[in-house]
Amino acid sequence: MRTPNEIDGPLETPVRFVFPQWSNALLPAVIVMMLVAPIYAALVLTYGLSPVTHNVGYMPTQPIPFSHKIHAGELGLDCRYCHNTVEDAAKAAIPPTQTCMTCHAQVQTQSEALKPLWESYSEGTAIRWQRVHDLPDFVYFNHSAHVERGVGCASCHGRIDQMDVVFQSESLSMGWCLECHRDPEPNLRPLDQVTNLAFDPLVDQSAEARRGLLEGLRITPSEGCSTCHR
Amino acid sequence: MSNLPKPILFALLGTVVVALIPPVLIVRMRTTKHSLPRIHWIQDMDNQGRFRAQHANPMFADGRAMRQPVAGTVARGELRADTHYNHGVVAQAWATTFPRQTRVTPDLLARGQERFVIYCTPCHGASGYGDGLVNQRALAVMGDPTRSKGTSWVEPKSIHDSDILAQPVGQLFNTITNGVRTMGSYESRINVHDRWAIIAYIRELQKREASASADTRGVDRADRKRVGEPDNQNEARQS
Numbered sequence: 001m002r003t004p005n006e007i008d009g010p011l012e013t014p015v016r017f018v019f020p021q022w023s024n025a026l027l028p029a030v031i032v033m034m035l036v037a038p039i040y041a042a043l044v045l046t047y048g049l050s051p052v053t054h055n056v057g058y059m060p061t062q063p064i065p066f067s068h069k070i071h072a073g074e075l076g077l078d079c080r081y082c083h084n085t086v087e088d089a090a091k092a093a094i095p096p097t098q099t100c101m102t103c104h105a106q107v108q109t110q111s112e113a114l115k116p117l118w119e120s121y122s123e124g125t126a127i128r129w130q131r132v133h134d135l136p137d138f139v140y141f142n143h144s145a146h147v148e149r150g151v152g153c154a155s156c157h158g159r160i161d162q163m164d165v166v167f168q169s170e171s172l173s174m175g176w177c178l179e180c181h182r183d184p185e186p187n188l189r190p191l192d193q194v195t196n197l198a199f200d201p202l203v204d205q206s207a208e209a210r211r212g213l214l215e216g217l218r219i220t221p222s223e224g225c226s227t228c229h230r
Numbered sequence: 231m232s233n234l235p236k237p238i239l240f241a242l243l244g245t246v247v248v249a250l251i252p253p254v255l256i257v258r259m260r261t262t263k264h265s266l267p268r269i270h271w272i273q274d275m276d277n278q279g280r281f282r283a284q285h286a287n288p289m290f291a292d293g294r295a296m297r298q299p300v301a302g303t304v305a306r307g308e309l310r311a312d313t314h315y316n317h318g319v320v321a322q323a324w325a326t327t328f329p330r331q332t333r334v335t336p337d338l339l340a341r342g343q344e345r346f347v348i349y350c351t352p353c354h355g356a357s358g359y360g361d362g363l364v365n366q367r368a369l370a371v372m373g374d375p376t377r378s379k380g381t382s383w384v385e386p387k388s389i390h391d392s393d394i395l396a397q398p399v400g401q402l403f404n405t406i407t408n409g410v411r412t413m414g415s416y417e418s419r420i421n422v423h424d425r426w427a428i429i430a431y432i433r434e435l436q437k438r439e440a441s442a443s444a445d446t447r448g449v450d451r452a453d454r455k456r457v458g459e460p461d462n463q464n465e466a467r468q469s
Binding site: 021022025026029040043044047048049052053054055056057058059060061074075076077078080081084091093094096098099101102103105106107108109110111124125126128134136137138167192 | 233234235238242249252253255256259260262263264265266267268269270271274275276277278280282283284286292293294344347348349352363364367368371377378379380381382383384412413414415416418419420
């Protein structure tokens with residue numbers, strides 16, 4: 001006689017998955033990853049998408065190795081000698097060839113570096129300077145509104161007079177504009193120091209002097225959207 | 231950990247290595263200069279199909295978006311019929327007086343000083359002796375055969391020379407407007423009002439200098455120079 005068991009064979013037990021021995025070692029790794037991943041993602045997204053990361057340090061190659069360090073720094077030329085529209089207009093004009101020629105018609109006329117300048121001069125063509133600072137076209141910006149109100153070039157462009165090649169030193173993002181529009185006082189300087197990049201508004205004048213400027217000139221930068229988006 | 235199967239171990243290590251790439255790129259972007267323009271993730275209307283001041287326009291032969299006025303035309307407000315004010319000329323001769331539009335006031339002199347410091351000091355020096363920083367540098371460059379590269383610098387004239395003292399204001403105006411010999415034109419950079427302001431300031435400098443040198447005859451030039459010096463802006467910039 002056979003027992004039923006013997007006839008049908010042993011009862012089939014369901015196959016159970018057993019984690020291999022080595023998987024124990026993974027557990028701490030998984031926990032660490034779950035803790036680190038959100039922090040990592042947050043950091044990478046904030047810094048990776050930040051305008052500071054993308055915009056600051058942009059330094060295109062220019063057709064002529066023009067150096068602000070020599071011209072604005074060592075020769076002491078005022079910014080307005082070349083960017084002469086900066087006080088009256090929205091745009092700070094890049095100087096025409098003629099402006100360079102006030103000196104370079106005599107100075108280093110045989111220089112290799114100045115070949116494109118002479119080409120432009122004799123043929124009447126424009127030198128194709130590469131734009132460094134470039135806001136999106138839907139933003140309205142105005143130099144004279146800032147320069148005539150005690151905001152210096154250095155607040156937005158950094159120490160141009162120490163740069164051999166111009167690079168962007170601020171992010172020019174909307175948050176950056178608003179930061180100053182909400183509290184312009186730390187950036188205000190006397191009107192005759194606007195183009196003096198060595199002047200530090202926080203160090204070279206007292207807090208009272210800054211407040212005096214704020215109140216004396218009645219400076220109230222607007223945060224309304226239509227100020228910059230018009 | 232060491233008893234992990236190879237593929238799993240590599241996958242783990244791979245993840246860590248891949249995860250390190252974005253931070254490394256970010257640190258690189260933030261610490262070095264780069265010549266690639268910014269990426270516009272979302273175009274929106276960042277780059278619109280219009281031409282802005284000083285932009286290039288391939289449609290025109292000279293590639294400029296800003297057009298020059300057609301030859302022989304005069305824009306409104308640019309007629310400049312008042313030759314005294316606009317050219318410094320009265321009855322075919324250099325004007326000897328300031329035009330009626332320009333009143334010599336302390337405000338005008340202050341404006342003139344500011345403009346003189348921007349546009350003239352680099353060559354002519356703070357008190358006008360022709361000893362500006364550009365002049366010093368250009369002379370140094372000319373004297374150094376490795377840097378000269380064809381430099382033929384003519385020293386700027388001192389505005390205290392007797393022939394300049396004798397020049398009528400109209401002639402000074404013409405010098406700023408059209409340049410003279412090796413000195414370039416400043417017509418496009420200094421407007422008419424400011425040119426007269428600069429001349430008023432030059433006259434003031436000449437007067438101050440003449441009275442100062444009358445007092446200190448015999449003192450050498452370097453000492454006298456300090457008398458007429460308007461301010462130390464140029465020196466301050468250097469520090």
